[in-house]
Amino acid sequence: xxxPKRAFPWQKWVMTAVMVLGLxxxxxxxxxxxxxxxxxxxxxxxxxxxxxxxxxxxxxxxFGPMVETIKMAxxxxxxxxxxxxxxxxxxxxxxxxxxxxxxxxxxxxxxxxTVPDLMLAALxxxxxxIGPVAGVITLAIFTFGMVGKLFYEAVETIDPGPLEAVxxxxxxxxxxxxFAVFPQIANYxxxxxxxxxEINVRASTVLxxxxxxxxxxxxxxxxxxxxxxRVGLMVLVIFIVVLAIDYVSGKTxxxxx
Amino acid sequence: xxxxxxxxxxxxxxxxxxxxxxxxxxxxxTIMPGEFVVVVGLSGAGKSTLMRAVNRLHDxxxxxxxxxxxxxxxxRGKQLLHIRRKIGMIFQxxxxxxxxxxxxxxxxxxxxxxxxxxxxxGLFSAEDKQRAYEALQTVELEDKVYTRADQLSGGQQxxxxxxxxxxxxxxxxxxxxxxxSLDPQTTKRVMDDLxxxxxxxxxxxxxxxxxVELALEYGTRIVGIRAGEKVFDGPVADADAATMAQIYTxxxxx
Numbered sequence: 151x152x153x154p155k156r157a158f159p160w161q162k163w164v165m166t167a168v169m170v171l172g173l174x175x176x177x178x179x180x181x182x183x184x185x186x187x188x189x190x191x192x193x194x195x196x197x198x199x200x201x202x203x204x205x206x207x208x209x210x211x212x213f214g215p216m217v218e219t220i221k222m223a224x225x226x227x228x229x230x231x232x233x234x235x236x237x238x239x240x241x242x243x244x245x246x247x248x249x250x251x252x253x254x255x256x257x258x259x260x261x262x263x264t265v266p267d268l269m270l271a272a273l274x275x276x277x278x279x280i281g282p283v284a285g286v287i288t289l290a291i292f293t294f295g296m297v298g299k300l301f302y303e304a305v306e307t308i309d310p311g312p313l314e315a316v317x318x319x320x321x322x323x324x325x326x327x328x329f330a331v332f333p334q335i336a337n338y339x340x341x342x343x344x345x346x347x348e349i350n351v352r353a354s355t356v357l358x359x360x361x362x363x364x365x366x367x368x369x370x371x372x373x374x375x376x377x378x379x380r381v382g383l384m385v386l387v388i389f390i391v392v393l394a395i396d397y398v399s400g401k402t403x404x405x406x407x
Numbered sequence: 408x409x410x411x412x413x414x415x416x417x418x419x420x421x422x423x424x425x426x427x428x429x430x431x432x433x434x435x436x437t438i439m440p441g442e443f444v445v446v447v448g449l450s451g452a453g454k455s456t457l458m459r460a461v462n463r464l465h466d467x468x469x470x471x472x473x474x475x476x477x478x479x480x481x482x483r484g485k486q487l488l489h490i491r492r493k494i495g496m497i498f499q500x501x502x503x504x505x506x507x508x509x510x511x512x513x514x515x516x517x518x519x520x521x522x523x524x525x526x527x528x529g530l531f532s533a534e535d536k537q538r539a540y541e542a543l544q545t546v547e548l549e550d551k552v553y554t555r556a557d558q559l560s561g562g563q564q565x566x567x568x569x570x571x572x573x574x575x576x577x578x579x580x581x582x583x584x585x586x587x588s589l590d591p592q593t594t595k596r597v598m599d600d601l602x603x604x605x606x607x608x609x610x611x612x613x614x615x616x617x618x619v620e621l622a623l624e625y626g627t628r629i630v631g632i633r634a635g636e637k638v639f640d641g642p643v644a645d646a647d648a649a650t651m652a653q654i655y656t657x658x659x660x661x
Binding site for chain 1: 515
Protein backbone atom coordinates (compact mmCIF):
# COMPACT_ATOMS: atom_id res chain seq x y z
CA UNK A 151 0.00 0.00 0.00
CA UNK A 152 1.48 3.31 -1.01
CA UNK A 153 1.77 6.18 1.41
CA PRO A 154 -1.08 8.65 0.73
CA LYS A 155 0.09 11.90 -0.80
CA ARG A 156 -0.93 15.08 0.90
CA ALA A 157 -2.69 17.59 -1.32
CA PHE A 158 -0.48 20.57 -2.11
CA PRO A 159 -1.47 23.32 0.37
CA TRP A 160 -2.10 26.01 -2.25
CA GLN A 161 -4.04 28.19 0.09
CA LYS A 162 -1.24 28.39 2.64
CA TRP A 163 1.40 29.34 0.08
CA VAL A 164 -0.78 31.91 -1.65
CA MET A 165 -1.54 33.57 1.67
CA THR A 166 2.13 33.63 2.63
CA ALA A 167 3.09 35.17 -0.73
CA VAL A 168 0.38 37.82 -0.43
CA MET A 169 1.57 38.77 3.03
CA VAL A 170 5.24 39.00 2.09
CA LEU A 171 4.46 41.09 -1.02
CA GLY A 172 2.19 43.30 1.05
CA LEU A 173 4.97 43.91 3.56
CA UNK A 174 7.47 44.89 0.83
CA UNK A 175 4.93 47.08 -0.92
CA UNK A 176 3.97 48.90 2.31
CA UNK A 177 7.66 49.58 2.97
CA UNK A 178 7.95 51.22 -0.44
CA UNK A 179 4.86 53.38 -0.31
CA UNK A 180 5.67 54.61 3.21
CA UNK A 181 9.21 55.37 2.07
CA UNK A 182 10.70 53.40 4.94
CA UNK A 183 14.10 52.39 3.66
CA UNK A 184 16.66 50.80 5.92
CA UNK A 185 19.24 53.00 4.15
CA UNK A 186 17.77 56.08 5.79
CA UNK A 187 18.60 54.72 9.17
CA UNK A 188 22.27 54.34 8.26
CA UNK A 189 22.45 57.66 6.40
CA UNK A 190 21.91 59.48 9.68
CA UNK A 191 23.84 57.05 11.80
CA UNK A 192 26.57 59.62 12.35
CA UNK A 193 24.07 61.99 13.96
CA UNK A 194 22.80 59.21 16.15
CA UNK A 195 26.23 58.30 17.46
CA UNK A 196 26.90 61.96 18.23
CA UNK A 197 23.73 62.23 20.30
CA UNK A 198 24.44 58.92 21.91
CA UNK A 199 27.90 60.04 22.97
CA UNK A 200 26.40 63.23 24.43
CA UNK A 201 23.87 61.17 26.34
CA UNK A 202 26.66 59.02 27.72
CA UNK A 203 28.02 62.07 29.53
CA UNK A 204 25.11 62.82 31.86
CA UNK A 205 24.87 66.21 33.48
CA UNK A 206 25.16 64.97 37.08
CA UNK A 207 24.70 68.47 38.48
CA UNK A 208 21.13 68.33 37.18
CA UNK A 209 20.32 65.27 39.36
CA UNK A 210 18.57 67.14 42.22
CA UNK A 211 16.14 68.71 39.73
CA UNK A 212 15.17 65.30 38.32
CA PHE A 213 13.99 63.71 41.56
CA GLY A 214 10.95 65.94 42.06
CA PRO A 215 9.46 65.26 38.61
CA MET A 216 10.31 61.55 38.85
CA VAL A 217 8.40 61.28 42.13
CA GLU A 218 5.53 63.19 40.51
CA THR A 219 5.51 60.67 37.68
CA ILE A 220 5.29 57.79 40.14
CA LYS A 221 2.53 59.56 42.07
CA MET A 222 0.57 60.01 38.85
CA ALA A 223 0.97 56.33 38.09
CA UNK A 224 -0.13 55.29 41.59
CA UNK A 225 -3.22 57.49 41.69
CA UNK A 226 -4.19 56.74 38.09
CA UNK A 227 -3.81 53.00 38.60
CA UNK A 228 -5.80 53.12 41.82
CA UNK A 229 -8.75 55.08 40.42
CA UNK A 230 -8.87 53.04 37.22
CA UNK A 231 -8.71 49.72 39.07
CA UNK A 232 -11.37 50.66 41.60
CA UNK A 233 -13.73 51.53 38.76
CA UNK A 234 -12.77 48.41 36.83
CA UNK A 235 -13.65 46.05 39.68
CA UNK A 236 -17.45 46.48 39.72
CA UNK A 237 -17.50 47.02 35.97
CA UNK A 238 -15.76 43.70 35.31
CA UNK A 239 -18.42 41.89 37.32
CA UNK A 240 -21.05 43.61 35.23
CA UNK A 241 -19.59 42.28 31.96
CA UNK A 242 -18.72 38.75 33.15
CA UNK A 243 -21.11 36.26 31.55
CA UNK A 244 -21.13 33.97 34.58
CA UNK A 245 -22.21 36.79 36.91
CA UNK A 246 -24.66 38.76 34.79
CA UNK A 247 -26.74 36.42 32.66
CA UNK A 248 -28.58 39.16 30.81
CA UNK A 249 -26.98 39.10 27.34
CA UNK A 250 -28.08 42.63 26.44
CA UNK A 251 -26.50 44.19 29.54
CA UNK A 252 -23.25 42.24 29.09
CA UNK A 253 -23.11 43.04 25.36
CA UNK A 254 -23.74 46.74 25.82
CA UNK A 255 -21.25 47.29 28.62
CA UNK A 256 -18.62 45.19 26.86
CA UNK A 257 -19.03 47.35 23.78
CA UNK A 258 -18.42 50.46 25.90
CA UNK A 259 -15.34 48.85 27.47
CA UNK A 260 -13.98 47.97 24.04
CA UNK A 261 -14.42 51.54 22.86
CA UNK A 262 -12.55 52.81 25.92
CA UNK A 263 -9.77 50.36 25.16
CA THR A 264 -9.36 51.42 21.55
CA VAL A 265 -8.54 55.04 22.43
CA PRO A 266 -4.73 55.34 22.60
CA ASP A 267 -3.36 56.74 25.86
CA LEU A 268 -1.49 59.50 24.02
CA MET A 269 -4.72 60.72 22.48
CA LEU A 270 -6.42 60.72 25.90
CA ALA A 271 -3.51 62.73 27.28
CA ALA A 272 -3.72 65.28 24.48
CA LEU A 273 -7.45 65.56 25.09
CA UNK A 274 -7.22 66.04 28.86
CA UNK A 275 -4.33 68.46 28.62
CA UNK A 276 -6.65 70.55 26.47
CA UNK A 277 -9.56 70.12 28.90
CA UNK A 278 -7.97 70.48 32.36
CA UNK A 279 -4.74 72.21 31.35
CA ILE A 280 -1.08 71.28 31.51
CA GLY A 281 -0.14 69.37 34.66
CA PRO A 282 -0.37 66.07 36.46
CA VAL A 283 -4.19 66.08 36.74
CA ALA A 284 -4.44 65.46 33.00
CA GLY A 285 -1.95 62.62 33.41
CA VAL A 286 -3.89 61.04 36.26
CA ILE A 287 -7.17 61.11 34.35
CA THR A 288 -5.49 59.62 31.30
CA LEU A 289 -3.91 56.83 33.28
CA ALA A 290 -7.13 56.12 35.16
CA ILE A 291 -9.06 55.65 31.91
CA PHE A 292 -6.25 53.65 30.34
CA THR A 293 -6.03 51.40 33.42
CA PHE A 294 -9.79 50.99 33.53
CA GLY A 295 -9.82 49.64 29.98
CA MET A 296 -6.88 47.33 30.44
CA VAL A 297 -7.60 45.96 33.92
CA GLY A 298 -11.32 45.76 33.19
CA LYS A 299 -10.69 43.34 30.35
CA LEU A 300 -8.07 41.25 32.17
CA PHE A 301 -10.33 41.15 35.16
CA TYR A 302 -13.56 40.02 33.55
CA GLU A 303 -11.65 37.29 31.75
CA ALA A 304 -10.36 36.11 35.14
CA VAL A 305 -13.89 36.21 36.57
CA GLU A 306 -15.15 34.06 33.70
CA THR A 307 -12.63 31.31 34.44
CA ILE A 308 -13.61 30.76 38.08
CA ASP A 309 -15.05 27.50 39.40
CA PRO A 310 -18.87 27.80 39.36
CA GLY A 311 -19.21 25.18 42.13
CA PRO A 312 -18.81 27.50 45.12
CA LEU A 313 -21.30 29.94 43.56
CA GLU A 314 -23.92 27.21 43.48
CA ALA A 315 -23.09 26.16 47.05
CA VAL A 316 -23.37 29.67 48.48
CA UNK A 317 -26.59 30.23 46.53
CA UNK A 318 -28.02 27.01 47.97
CA UNK A 319 -27.30 28.36 51.46
CA UNK A 320 -29.73 31.22 50.84
CA UNK A 321 -27.32 33.94 49.73
CA UNK A 322 -28.32 36.84 47.48
CA UNK A 323 -26.36 38.06 44.47
CA UNK A 324 -24.02 40.39 46.39
CA UNK A 325 -23.30 37.74 49.01
CA UNK A 326 -22.49 35.21 46.29
CA UNK A 327 -20.00 37.69 44.83
CA UNK A 328 -18.52 38.37 48.25
CA PHE A 329 -18.13 34.77 49.40
CA ALA A 330 -17.77 32.69 46.24
CA VAL A 331 -16.45 35.01 43.50
CA PHE A 332 -14.20 37.43 45.36
CA PRO A 333 -12.04 34.87 47.21
CA GLN A 334 -11.38 33.09 43.92
CA ILE A 335 -10.18 36.19 42.07
CA ALA A 336 -8.70 38.54 44.69
CA ASN A 337 -5.14 37.42 43.97
CA TYR A 338 -5.56 37.83 40.23
CA UNK A 339 -6.94 41.27 40.75
CA UNK A 340 -4.00 42.43 42.86
CA UNK A 341 -1.64 40.91 40.33
CA UNK A 342 -3.29 42.72 37.40
CA UNK A 343 -3.29 46.01 39.30
CA UNK A 344 0.46 45.69 39.85
CA UNK A 345 0.93 44.84 36.20
CA UNK A 346 -1.05 47.92 35.22
CA UNK A 347 1.08 49.98 37.59
CA GLU A 348 4.27 48.76 35.88
CA ILE A 349 2.91 49.79 32.51
CA ASN A 350 1.61 53.09 33.87
CA VAL A 351 4.99 54.16 35.28
CA ARG A 352 6.46 53.71 31.81
CA ALA A 353 3.50 55.30 30.07
CA SER A 354 3.40 58.30 32.39
CA THR A 355 6.98 59.27 31.52
CA VAL A 356 5.88 59.61 27.93
CA LEU A 357 2.59 61.32 28.79
CA UNK A 358 4.53 64.20 30.34
CA UNK A 359 5.85 64.84 26.88
CA UNK A 360 2.38 66.05 25.96
CA UNK A 361 2.24 68.28 29.02
CA UNK A 362 0.51 65.83 31.32
CA UNK A 363 2.96 66.35 34.20
CA UNK A 364 5.88 64.41 35.57
CA UNK A 365 9.37 63.85 34.25
CA UNK A 366 8.21 63.80 30.63
CA UNK A 367 7.77 67.56 30.73
CA UNK A 368 11.43 67.99 31.64
CA UNK A 369 12.48 65.41 29.10
CA UNK A 370 10.70 67.33 26.39
CA UNK A 371 12.31 70.61 27.46
CA UNK A 372 15.80 69.12 27.52
CA UNK A 373 15.29 67.58 24.10
CA UNK A 374 14.08 70.81 22.55
CA UNK A 375 17.11 72.60 23.98
CA UNK A 376 19.41 69.88 22.60
CA UNK A 377 20.67 69.21 26.13
CA UNK A 378 21.46 65.55 25.48
CA UNK A 379 23.55 65.35 28.64
CA ARG A 380 20.42 66.06 30.66
CA VAL A 381 18.35 63.71 28.51
CA GLY A 382 20.94 61.04 29.23
CA LEU A 383 20.61 61.59 32.96
CA MET A 384 16.82 61.43 32.87
CA VAL A 385 16.80 58.30 30.71
CA LEU A 386 19.15 56.71 33.23
CA VAL A 387 16.94 57.67 36.19
CA ILE A 388 13.80 56.44 34.42
CA PHE A 389 15.58 53.23 33.51
CA ILE A 390 16.60 52.52 37.12
CA VAL A 391 13.19 53.39 38.58
CA VAL A 392 11.24 51.35 36.01
CA LEU A 393 13.58 48.41 36.48
CA ALA A 394 13.22 48.55 40.27
CA ILE A 395 9.43 48.79 40.13
CA ASP A 396 9.17 45.98 37.59
CA TYR A 397 11.36 43.78 39.74
CA VAL A 398 9.47 44.33 42.99
CA SER A 399 6.06 44.08 41.35
CA GLY A 400 7.11 41.01 39.36
CA LYS A 401 8.28 39.21 42.49
CA THR A 402 5.09 40.14 44.32
CA UNK A 403 2.96 38.83 41.48
CA UNK A 404 4.87 35.57 41.42
CA UNK A 405 4.20 35.13 45.11
CA UNK A 406 0.50 35.87 44.63
CA UNK A 407 -0.31 33.40 41.87
CA UNK B 408 -50.24 14.44 69.72
CA UNK B 409 -50.59 16.19 66.41
CA UNK B 410 -49.74 14.22 63.33
CA UNK B 411 -46.21 15.07 62.05
CA UNK B 412 -46.27 17.30 59.00
CA UNK B 413 -44.31 16.47 55.85
CA UNK B 414 -41.07 18.36 55.39
CA UNK B 415 -40.89 18.05 51.59
CA UNK B 416 -43.89 17.69 49.28
CA UNK B 417 -43.81 17.36 45.50
CA UNK B 418 -47.15 17.85 43.82
CA UNK B 419 -47.44 16.96 40.11
CA UNK B 420 -43.98 18.31 39.44
CA UNK B 421 -42.92 18.53 35.80
CA UNK B 422 -39.68 19.88 34.45
CA UNK B 423 -39.16 20.37 30.74
CA UNK B 424 -35.88 21.92 29.65
CA UNK B 425 -35.88 24.68 27.05
CA UNK B 426 -34.52 22.22 24.47
CA UNK B 427 -37.59 20.02 24.99
CA UNK B 428 -35.90 17.34 27.08
CA UNK B 429 -38.12 16.08 29.88
CA UNK B 430 -36.30 16.30 33.22
CA UNK B 431 -39.08 15.34 35.61
CA UNK B 432 -42.45 13.83 34.81
CA UNK B 433 -45.41 14.24 37.14
CA UNK B 434 -43.46 13.55 40.35
CA UNK B 435 -45.46 13.03 43.53
CA UNK B 436 -43.34 12.72 46.63
CA THR B 437 -43.92 13.27 50.33
CA ILE B 438 -41.03 13.09 52.77
CA MET B 439 -41.53 13.11 56.52
CA PRO B 440 -39.12 14.61 59.08
CA GLY B 441 -36.20 12.37 60.02
CA GLU B 442 -36.31 10.16 56.95
CA PHE B 443 -33.14 9.08 55.13
CA VAL B 444 -34.33 8.91 51.55
CA VAL B 445 -32.05 7.58 48.84
CA VAL B 446 -32.84 8.42 45.24
CA VAL B 447 -31.50 5.82 42.81
CA GLY B 448 -31.49 5.58 39.04
CA LEU B 449 -29.27 5.71 35.98
CA SER B 450 -27.15 8.71 35.09
CA GLY B 451 -29.36 11.25 33.38
CA ALA B 452 -32.54 9.78 34.85
CA GLY B 453 -33.27 13.09 36.58
CA LYS B 454 -31.85 12.50 40.06
CA SER B 455 -29.83 15.73 40.13
CA THR B 456 -32.74 17.66 38.65
CA LEU B 457 -34.96 16.35 41.43
CA MET B 458 -32.44 17.48 44.06
CA ARG B 459 -32.03 20.93 42.59
CA ALA B 460 -35.78 21.32 42.29
CA VAL B 461 -36.12 20.99 46.09
CA ASN B 462 -34.14 24.18 46.84
CA ARG B 463 -35.01 25.70 43.47
CA LEU B 464 -31.51 25.91 42.08
CA HIS B 465 -33.49 24.71 39.06
CA ASP B 466 -36.96 26.05 38.41
CA UNK B 467 -39.67 23.55 37.64
CA UNK B 468 -42.10 23.94 34.74
CA UNK B 469 -45.37 23.03 36.41
CA UNK B 470 -46.55 21.73 39.76
CA UNK B 471 -45.69 22.79 43.28
CA UNK B 472 -42.98 21.98 45.82
CA UNK B 473 -43.55 22.76 49.49
CA UNK B 474 -40.92 22.87 52.21
CA UNK B 475 -42.44 22.66 55.71
CA UNK B 476 -45.78 23.42 54.12
CA UNK B 477 -44.51 26.61 52.45
CA UNK B 478 -44.38 26.75 48.65
CA UNK B 479 -40.84 27.34 47.38
CA UNK B 480 -42.18 27.40 43.84
CA UNK B 481 -44.17 30.57 44.56
CA UNK B 482 -41.64 32.15 46.94
CA ARG B 483 -40.13 35.47 45.83
CA GLY B 484 -37.04 37.41 46.90
CA LYS B 485 -36.24 37.21 50.59
CA GLN B 486 -38.85 34.55 51.15
CA LEU B 487 -37.06 32.20 48.74
CA LEU B 488 -33.71 32.85 50.41
CA HIS B 489 -35.23 32.10 53.81
CA ILE B 490 -36.60 28.76 52.63
CA ARG B 491 -33.24 27.93 51.05
CA ARG B 492 -31.35 28.47 54.27
CA LYS B 493 -33.41 25.69 55.85
CA ILE B 494 -31.95 23.32 53.24
CA GLY B 495 -28.29 22.41 53.42
CA MET B 496 -26.70 20.98 50.31
CA ILE B 497 -23.61 18.95 49.59
CA PHE B 498 -22.22 18.27 46.14
CA GLN B 499 -20.25 15.71 44.19
CA UNK B 500 -17.34 18.14 43.74
CA UNK B 501 -17.60 19.57 47.28
CA UNK B 502 -17.87 23.12 45.87
CA UNK B 503 -15.63 24.69 48.47
CA UNK B 504 -13.71 27.89 47.82
CA UNK B 505 -10.32 26.22 47.54
CA UNK B 506 -8.22 29.29 48.35
CA UNK B 507 -10.16 30.07 51.52
CA UNK B 508 -9.71 28.52 54.95
CA UNK B 509 -11.93 25.76 56.26
CA UNK B 510 -13.50 28.18 58.75
CA UNK B 511 -14.41 30.72 56.05
CA UNK B 512 -15.97 27.98 53.96
CA UNK B 513 -18.00 26.65 56.86
CA UNK B 514 -19.17 30.14 57.86
CA UNK B 515 -20.65 30.76 54.42
CA UNK B 516 -23.38 28.36 55.49
CA UNK B 517 -24.56 31.19 57.69
CA UNK B 518 -24.92 34.02 55.14
CA UNK B 519 -28.67 33.55 54.85
CA UNK B 520 -29.09 34.77 58.44
CA UNK B 521 -27.48 38.20 58.03
CA UNK B 522 -28.35 41.46 56.32
CA UNK B 523 -26.34 42.01 53.12
CA UNK B 524 -24.31 45.00 54.34
CA UNK B 525 -22.96 43.01 57.29
CA UNK B 526 -21.96 40.23 54.95
CA UNK B 527 -20.10 42.53 52.57
CA UNK B 528 -17.69 43.18 55.43
CA GLY B 529 -17.71 39.52 56.44
CA LEU B 530 -18.94 40.32 59.97
CA PHE B 531 -19.91 36.99 61.46
CA SER B 532 -20.86 36.90 65.14
CA ALA B 533 -18.77 35.06 67.72
CA GLU B 534 -21.78 32.82 68.26
CA ASP B 535 -21.76 31.75 64.61
CA LYS B 536 -18.02 31.13 64.67
CA GLN B 537 -18.66 28.86 67.64
CA ARG B 538 -21.45 27.17 65.67
CA ALA B 539 -19.08 26.62 62.74
CA TYR B 540 -16.50 25.15 65.08
CA GLU B 541 -19.05 22.78 66.58
CA ALA B 542 -20.08 21.66 63.10
CA LEU B 543 -16.43 20.88 62.39
CA GLN B 544 -16.31 18.90 65.62
CA THR B 545 -19.28 16.86 64.42
CA VAL B 546 -17.29 15.77 61.36
CA GLU B 547 -14.09 15.52 63.44
CA LEU B 548 -12.12 18.15 61.55
CA GLU B 549 -11.82 20.75 64.31
CA ASP B 550 -8.01 20.71 64.03
CA LYS B 551 -8.25 21.97 60.43
CA VAL B 552 -10.08 25.25 61.18
CA TYR B 553 -7.41 27.53 59.70
CA THR B 554 -6.17 25.16 56.99
CA ARG B 555 -6.78 26.17 53.39
CA ALA B 556 -9.42 23.97 51.79
CA ASP B 557 -7.15 22.88 48.93
CA GLN B 558 -4.71 21.38 51.44
CA LEU B 559 -7.27 18.75 52.44
CA SER B 560 -7.95 15.35 50.90
CA GLY B 561 -11.15 14.77 48.92
CA GLY B 562 -12.85 13.00 51.81
CA GLN B 563 -11.92 15.79 54.23
CA GLN B 564 -13.19 18.41 51.80
CA UNK B 565 -16.51 16.62 51.57
CA UNK B 566 -16.76 16.55 55.36
CA UNK B 567 -16.02 20.29 55.45
CA UNK B 568 -18.91 20.77 53.06
CA UNK B 569 -21.10 18.70 55.40
CA UNK B 570 -20.03 21.03 58.23
CA UNK B 571 -20.96 24.00 56.03
CA UNK B 572 -24.42 22.54 55.49
CA UNK B 573 -24.78 21.86 59.24
CA UNK B 574 -23.85 25.44 60.12
CA UNK B 575 -26.98 26.47 58.27
CA UNK B 576 -28.99 24.75 61.06
CA UNK B 577 -30.97 23.06 58.30
CA UNK B 578 -34.16 21.02 58.49
CA UNK B 579 -33.10 19.09 55.40
CA UNK B 580 -29.80 18.07 53.86
CA UNK B 581 -29.66 17.43 50.12
CA UNK B 582 -26.71 15.37 48.98
CA UNK B 583 -26.09 15.19 45.25
CA UNK B 584 -23.82 12.20 44.53
CA UNK B 585 -21.68 13.10 47.56
CA UNK B 586 -19.38 10.10 47.29
CA UNK B 587 -18.99 9.78 43.52
CA SER B 588 -15.43 11.09 43.56
CA LEU B 589 -14.26 9.38 46.75
CA ASP B 590 -12.51 6.08 47.47
CA PRO B 591 -14.31 3.28 49.41
CA GLN B 592 -12.86 4.17 52.82
CA THR B 593 -13.64 7.87 52.69
CA THR B 594 -17.02 6.96 51.23
CA LYS B 595 -17.85 5.04 54.38
CA ARG B 596 -16.68 7.93 56.53
CA VAL B 597 -18.88 10.44 54.71
CA MET B 598 -21.91 8.14 54.69
CA ASP B 599 -21.48 7.43 58.42
CA ASP B 600 -21.35 11.18 59.09
CA LEU B 601 -24.57 11.67 57.17
CA UNK B 602 -26.27 8.83 59.04
CA UNK B 603 -25.17 10.26 62.38
CA UNK B 604 -26.49 13.69 61.46
CA UNK B 605 -29.77 12.09 60.43
CA UNK B 606 -30.16 10.00 63.58
CA UNK B 607 -28.71 12.28 66.25
CA UNK B 608 -29.81 15.69 64.99
CA UNK B 609 -33.01 14.50 63.33
CA UNK B 610 -32.19 16.27 60.06
CA UNK B 611 -34.01 14.83 57.06
CA UNK B 612 -31.59 13.55 54.42
CA UNK B 613 -32.39 13.34 50.72
CA UNK B 614 -29.48 11.84 48.88
CA UNK B 615 -28.90 10.45 45.42
CA UNK B 616 -26.51 7.59 44.92
CA UNK B 617 -25.23 5.45 42.12
CA UNK B 618 -24.30 2.61 44.36
CA VAL B 619 -27.16 0.21 45.12
CA GLU B 620 -25.42 -1.52 48.06
CA LEU B 621 -24.86 1.80 49.81
CA ALA B 622 -28.44 2.84 49.13
CA LEU B 623 -29.73 -0.31 50.82
CA GLU B 624 -27.23 -0.07 53.68
CA TYR B 625 -27.86 3.53 54.70
CA GLY B 626 -31.32 4.46 53.45
CA THR B 627 -34.60 4.09 55.28
CA ARG B 628 -36.52 4.60 52.08
CA ILE B 629 -35.71 4.20 48.40
CA VAL B 630 -37.06 6.30 45.55
CA GLY B 631 -36.36 4.98 42.07
CA ILE B 632 -36.24 7.38 39.13
CA ARG B 633 -36.21 6.37 35.48
CA ALA B 634 -36.41 8.82 32.59
CA GLY B 635 -37.75 11.54 34.89
CA GLU B 636 -40.50 9.33 36.32
CA LYS B 637 -40.83 7.92 39.79
CA VAL B 638 -40.93 4.14 39.27
CA PHE B 639 -40.47 2.98 42.84
CA ASP B 640 -41.06 4.43 46.27
CA GLY B 641 -40.93 2.37 49.43
CA PRO B 642 -39.02 1.27 52.50
CA VAL B 643 -35.64 -0.37 52.03
CA ALA B 644 -37.12 -3.75 53.02
CA ASP B 645 -39.32 -3.72 49.91
CA ALA B 646 -36.45 -2.91 47.56
CA ASP B 647 -35.28 -6.39 46.58
CA ALA B 648 -32.93 -7.28 43.75
CA ALA B 649 -35.76 -7.56 41.23
CA THR B 650 -37.08 -4.11 42.11
CA MET B 651 -33.64 -2.55 41.81
CA ALA B 652 -33.06 -4.21 38.46
CA GLN B 653 -36.37 -2.84 37.29
CA ILE B 654 -35.42 0.71 38.31
CA TYR B 655 -32.20 0.49 36.36
CA THR B 656 -33.28 -1.47 33.29
CA UNK B 657 -37.00 -0.97 33.15
CA UNK B 658 -37.54 -4.73 32.84
CA UNK B 659 -39.00 -7.29 35.21
CA UNK B 660 -36.39 -9.83 36.20
CA UNK B 661 -36.88 -13.59 35.78
